[in-house]
Amino acid sequence: MLPKFSVIIPVKPGGEVRALAAISQATYPGDLFEVLVAYGCQPSVQRNTAAREAQGEILYFLDDDSGVAPDFLDRAAGHYQDPNVAAAGGPSLTPATDSPLQRAIGIAFASAAGGGGVRNRYRKSGAARHSSDSELILCNLSFRREIFLAHEGLDERLYPNEENELMDRLQREGHLLVHDPELAVQRSQRRTYRAYVRQMYGYGRGRGEQTLIAGTLKPVTLAPSLLLLYALLVPLLGVPLLNLPLWAYFGVVLLASLQGTLVGKDLALLPRLLLVYPTLHLVYGAGVIRGLIRPRYRGGRKAHWEVEVRRVKPFGEAQMSCSENMQ
Known part of the structure; x- marks a missing residue:
């Protein structure tokens, strides 16, 4: 028997939900999936709120620009035939x-020199397999609703890295996680260098905060921060x-940039890769330090984030205004 899915998409107030165009082409039976758009200003809270209102057995989280394949729900349903898959x-x-x-950003993320142990989040490699949070990413990730809610969903203190913290908990309890390269979505990278810098700093800061919440430190987490301190x-x-060692690092960056340029078959990639790689490492490292030293959840007043969840049909989303109340 096929499970029912609730596709959940967080979006900023007034934002366009481009993901609906691809979802409208889904081959899964229309009466066995719903689409919930959660409008608000804090994605972790938006996703949790929508999950509580969802009617499906499986929650499928996408970002507002995630371009899915028509059979994405069919493939995901197959993995949940195993009751141990969470x-x-x-x-x-x-x-x-x-x-x-x-x-260039995408090439760096998908490379050993850039993405490292998490590069499979950004490339199709191998066959479907049991995996860990290192290969899974929240813009294209599903959970059993019962298990998700039993674990109180995503830790709302975190953004990003909230899904990593939850998956760590699930694996420690013996639940299985599946990475399926054929479940790939298409998503554009940041349009400007400034936006990319902010992204890397946020990723690093989220990793630092997640480390404190989990109470365990993975040595690789500190590698970019140590590189930054060394370079300074x-x-x-x-x-x-x-x-x-610093010159050796620049040599690695040069070789990775040349390789990426060859793979991308575009000379315009080379100068950009030479900038993207060091930015990825050094800015991410700065973010990790900030997250470890001054996590956002430890200071300031607690915010109550208002969220509005709407069931929509593809191309039928509505708009709303932003609201944040501080308590």
Whole structure:
């Protein structure tokens, strides 16, 4: 028997829900899925609120610009035939029509030098498999609703990295997570370098905050931060020999940029990759330090975020205004 899905899309007030265009082409029976658009200003709260109102057995979270394949619900349903599977998702791929900067960001994310252990979030590699949060990403991720709600959903103190914290908890309890490369969505990368910098800083800060909440530190988490501190301190020491690792790093960046340019078959990628790689590492590292030293959830007044959830049909979303009340 096929499960019923609730597709949940958080969006800023007044935002366009471009994901609906692709969802409208879904091959899954129309009476077995609903689409909930959660309008608000805090995605973790929006997703949790919509999950409580959902009627489906499976929650499928997408971003407002996630371009799904027509059979995405059919493939996801197949994974939930195993009762031990608590979550399933796939990668987020960069469209070939994106600008050179956007494609450079996508190439870096999907590379060993850039994405590292999480690069499969941004590329199609291998077959469907049991995995971990390192391969799953919230713009294309589903959960069993019963399990999601039993664990109180996403930790609303976190954004981003809220899904990583939840999946860590699920795996510790013995639940299975599935990564399916064929469940890929198409999503454009940040349009400007400034937006990319903010993204990397936010990712790093979220990882630092998640580390504090989880109470466990993965050594790889600190690697970008250590690189940043090293790059800042070495010039001040005046010891030429200590510069060798820094030059080796620049060599790795150059080789990765050349390889990415060849893969992308566009010379315009090269100067952008030479900028994107160090930004990814150093800005992310700065974010991690900030998240560890001054997590957002420990200071200031607690915000009550208003959320409006609407069941919509593709192309039928409504608009609303933003509202945030501080208590």
